[in-house]
Amino acid sequence: MNTQSSTLAGQPGTDPFEKFFAVIPAGGVGTRLWPLSRAAAPKFLHDLTGSGSTLLRATYDRLEPLSGNRVMLVTGEAHRDAVCMQLPEVADEDLVLETEPKDSAAAIGLAAAILFLRDPETIMGSFAADQVISPVEKFQDAVKEAIYTAATGKIVTIGVKPTHASTSFGYIRTGAALEIAGAPSAHAVVKFVEKPSEKVAHEYLVSGDYNWNAGMFVAPVELLLRHLKANEPALYEGLMEIAAAWDTPDRIAVKKRVWPTLPKIAIDYAVAEPAADAGDVAVIPATFSWDDVGDFAAIARLNNAREVDAVTVMGEGARVFSEDSSGIVVSDTKRVIALIGIEDVVVVDTPDALLVTTRAHSQLVKRAVDGLKAKGDTDVL
Amino acid sequence: MNTQSSTLAGQPGTDPFEKFFAVIPAGGVGTRLWPLSRAAAPKFLHDLTGSGSTLLRATYDRLEPLSGNRVMLVTGEAHRDAVCMQLPEVADEDLVLETEPKDSAAAIGLAAAILFLRDPETIMGSFAADQVISPVEKFQDAVKEAIYTAATGKIVTIGVKPTHASTSFGYIRTGAALEIAGAPSAHAVVKFVEKPSEKVAHEYLVSGDYNWNAGMFVAPVELLLRHLKANEPALYEGLMEIAAAWDTPDRIAVKKRVWPTLPKIAIDYAVAEPAADAGDVAVIPATFSWDDVGDFAAIARLNNAREVDAVTVMGEGARVFSEDSSGIVVSDTKRVIALIGIEDVVVVDTPDALLVTTRAHSQLVKRAVDGLKAKGDTDVL
Numbered sequence: 001m002n003t004q005s006s007t008l009a010g011q012p013g014t015d016p017f018e019k020f021f022a023v024i025p026a027g028g029v030g031t032r033l034w035p036l037s038r039a040a041a042p043k044f045l046h047d048l049t050g051s052g053s054t055l056l057r058a059t060y061d062r063l064e065p066l067s068g069n070r071v072m073l074v075t076g077e078a079h080r081d082a083v084c085m086q087l088p089e090v091a092d093e094d095l096v097l098e099t100e101p102k103d104s105a106a107a108i109g110l111a112a113a114i115l116f117l118r119d120p121e122t123i124m125g126s127f128a129a130d131q132v133i134s135p136v137e138k139f140q141d142a143v144k145e146a147i148y149t150a151a152t153g154k155i156v157t158i159g160v161k162p163t164h165a166s167t168s169f170g171y172i173r174t175g176a177a178l179e180i181a182g183a184p185s186a187h188a189v190v191k192f193v194e195k196p197s198e199k200v201a202h203e204y205l206v207s208g209d210y211n212w213n214a215g216m217f218v219a220p221v222e223l224l225l226r227h228l229k230a231n232e233p234a235l236y237e238g239l240m241e242i243a244a245a246w247d248t249p250d251r252i253a254v255k256k257r258v259w260p261t262l263p264k265i266a267i268d269y270a271v272a273e274p275a276a277d278a279g280d281v282a283v284i285p286a287t288f289s290w291d292d293v294g295d296f297a298a299i300a301r302l303n304n305a306r307e308v309d310a311v312t313v314m315g316e317g318a319r320v321f322s323e324d325s326s327g328i329v330v331s332d333t334k335r336v337i338a339l340i341g342i343e344d345v346v347v348v349d350t351p352d353a354l355l356v357t358t359r360a361h362s363q364l365v366k367r368a369v370d371g372l373k374a375k376g377d378t379d380v381l
Numbered sequence: 382m383n384t385q386s387s388t389l390a391g392q393p394g395t396d397p398f399e400k401f402f403a404v405i406p407a408g409g410v411g412t413r414l415w416p417l418s419r420a421a422a423p424k425f426l427h428d429l430t431g432s433g434s435t436l437l438r439a440t441y442d443r444l445e446p447l448s449g450n451r452v453m454l455v456t457g458e459a460h461r462d463a464v465c466m467q468l469p470e471v472a473d474e475d476l477v478l479e480t481e482p483k484d485s486a487a488a489i490g491l492a493a494a495i496l497f498l499r500d501p502e503t504i505m506g507s508f509a510a511d512q513v514i515s516p517v518e519k520f521q522d523a524v525k526e527a528i529y530t531a532a533t534g535k536i537v538t539i540g541v542k543p544t545h546a547s548t549s550f551g552y553i554r555t556g557a558a559l560e561i562a563g564a565p566s567a568h569a570v571v572k573f574v575e576k577p578s579e580k581v582a583h584e585y586l587v588s589g590d591y592n593w594n595a596g597m598f599v600a601p602v603e604l605l606l607r608h609l610k611a612n613e614p615a616l617y618e619g620l621m622e623i624a625a626a627w628d629t630p631d632r633i634a635v636k637k638r639v640w641p642t643l644p645k646i647a648i649d650y651a652v653a654e655p656a657a658d659a660g661d662v663a664v665i666p667a668t669f670s671w672d673d674v675g676d677f678a679a680i681a682r683l684n685n686a687r688e689v690d691a692v693t694v695m696g697e698g699a700r701v702f703s704e705d706s707s708g709i710v711v712s713d714t715k716r717v718i719a720l721i722g723i724e725d726v727v728v729v730d731t732p733d734a735l736l737v738t739t740r741a742h743s744q745l746v747k748r749a750v751d752g753l754k755a756k757g758d759t760d761v762l
Binding site: 321324335336339340345349351353371372377 | 415416700702704705716717718719720721722723726728730732733734735736737738739741742745746748749752753756758761
């Protein structure tokens with residue numbers, strides 16, 4: 001807890017922070033990080049930056065100065081034990097376990113519905129569990145601006161200034177500046193756009209009018225649910241039914257009955273895009289650096305880990321010998337790994353699976369997972 | 382046993398074959414094949430060609446039609462159990478176990494001395510345990526010519542016609558044809574030359590006068606020992622002392638006392654080169670193909686193993702997935718190995734050590750072993 005949170009906590013009644021509740025959707029296997037990240041041990045449960053914290057724990061620690069213990073976690077039932085070990089602070093009623101994946105509108109919508117029924121004035125902030133952000137203070141400043149902006153009746157995304165013409169992210173087209181007290185950098189959002197072609201991504205980059213949609217947003221739960229109800233009424237009804245039972249003895253039974261019936265849809269389609277069309281979305285452009293740790297090249301970039309010659313080495317107890325080599329070694333074993341005369345290699349060594357690729361091909365690791373699935377080698381996925 | 386050996390066996394008295402005794406020096410770790418080959422499991426104990434036989438067993442099987450069970454094996458004491466498992470046919474008195482490595486003159490010289498004291502007319506043939514030769518029939522034809530030539534009082538090397546300007550082998554300069562019954566291809570040897578520079582190797586290649594010294598020779602033990610005595614009298618005396626005790630109850634005690642005192646010298650210096658200067662050496666140019674399996678590139682070349690796309694896969698139970706990749710995978714584990722977009726890679730996966738290099742660098746694998754030794758990682762060497 002830093003001094004800023006004490007300051008915030010010291011302003012009761014004068015600010016919307018008392019209504020803030022953080023939600024962390026922890027989903028996604030991180031297929032492009034196979035074999036390190038896999039179904040049983042997804043990306044957010046790994047320390048991919050050599051910081052000593054898992055991505056999930058770092059996400060919590062980043063939010064805690066703003067939210068205190070008002071944090072709700074949404075994840076797969078299979079990860080319950082691992083998540084509880086990582087985040088013992090999260091109360092049982094704030095741990096939403098999906099019995100099967102139902103995409104982001106159901107996951108985030110259920111959190112919103114539960115929080116709404118507890119207090120309809122809640123402002124929720126949703127932050128994925130598998131991102132790397134620094135410095136933390138600038139992130140917290142952006143979230144604060146987002147909270148002030150949300151309190152005026154907006155769904156507020158935090159946009160990331162593009163560093164290159166990425167085709168892996170959706171974009172947010174920024175509109176006019178908004179005049180909101182406490183949120184000097186708030187702007188209107190003209191629209192969300194899907195992952196673009198390389199040419200279009202380049203146009204976005206040079207125009208300066210676009211930010212990456214990093215999937216971080218802050219919103220009054222009432223406003224979010226209003227858009228969800230308008231666009232996906234069946235989903236809304238199901239979620240409200242589960243939420244109504246949540247803080248009662250019927251929680252598990254109702255969830256078990258209703259959750260499997262819910263439609264699968266992304267929050268982008270169910271809420272964000274229609275809300276933007278209605279003029280209900282704002283953006284806070286981030287001034288922090290942000291990485292979704294999408295592949296092993298990102299891991300090398302983000303790690304201040306040991307370098308053995310020109311080889312970035314990750315993993316406790318890694319025993320790497322290299323000569324005339326460069327690249328990344330991620331070691332999840334105690335085996336000796338020798339690299340001789342191989343450039344820009346990516347080696348990921350785990351007890352039951354080994355990946356050898358190049359930095360340039362690290363985006364294609366998903367293909368190995370698809371290929372192994374097709375071959376029936378599912379034991380290592 | 383093939384029909385040719387029956388033919389040979391059917392010519393008692395008319396040929397020198399009855400005096401023939403094969404010696405197999407099985408030494409050398411095969412450092413360039415680390416981590417597959419290592420001190421505890423050297424090269425000759427591996428099936429490196431996917432034939433189903435270890436190199437040692439294949440060496441024995443290649444000689445047996447010529448020598449029957451007259452085969453002596455010289456190896457390190459540490460390999461006793463593994464060698465006996467591979468070659469149960471070798472009698473205890475024909476198994477020479479070195480208590481410490483003393484180089485080739487001591488190893489081969491002791492075999493010669495033991496055989497000499499049993500029968501001074503013995504013709505020995507020495508063939509390293511870690512080479513790949515085919516077709517076997519042409520090898521046997523060359524050995525037969527070598528035996529006929531040795532019987533005229535020569536140390537007879539079997540020279541391998543160079544296929545490229547190798548700087549990894551010594552060369553044999555061939556002289557005039559010899560007129561020897563039963564050995565139409567026998568030639569005199571002008572001299573042995575050490576591993577040459579690339580430029581000189583190229584000159585040797587185009588001249589056509591040079592063969593590779595593959596370390597295979599056939600010689601009357603009496604002649605071999607005569608040269609050894611002249612050049613290395615102390616070594617000779619020590620070996621004769623052990624040999625005199627060999628077929629007595631004192632074998633182990635005398636070996637234990639004398640062996641550690643013997644000078645270390647290669648047979649090339651102690652016998653072959655001075656014998657060539659004396660005009661006592663002949664050569665049979667080989668017509669078979671020969672490979673010393675010097676590195677992983679050789680293994681890929683020699684294997685008719687499974688190909689997964691452009692990847693040569695060696696190892697029972699190997700589970701390899703590859704895409705847009707080429708090279709060699711040697712798997713000594715059951716782990717899944719995925720290669721994505723990596724060209725000409727060499728991956729050698731063993732339970733406690735992993736090597737990643739390229740075909741072009743496979744000759745440099747020795748450096749990994751040296752480097753790991755320097756770091757103290759001797760458990761995997």
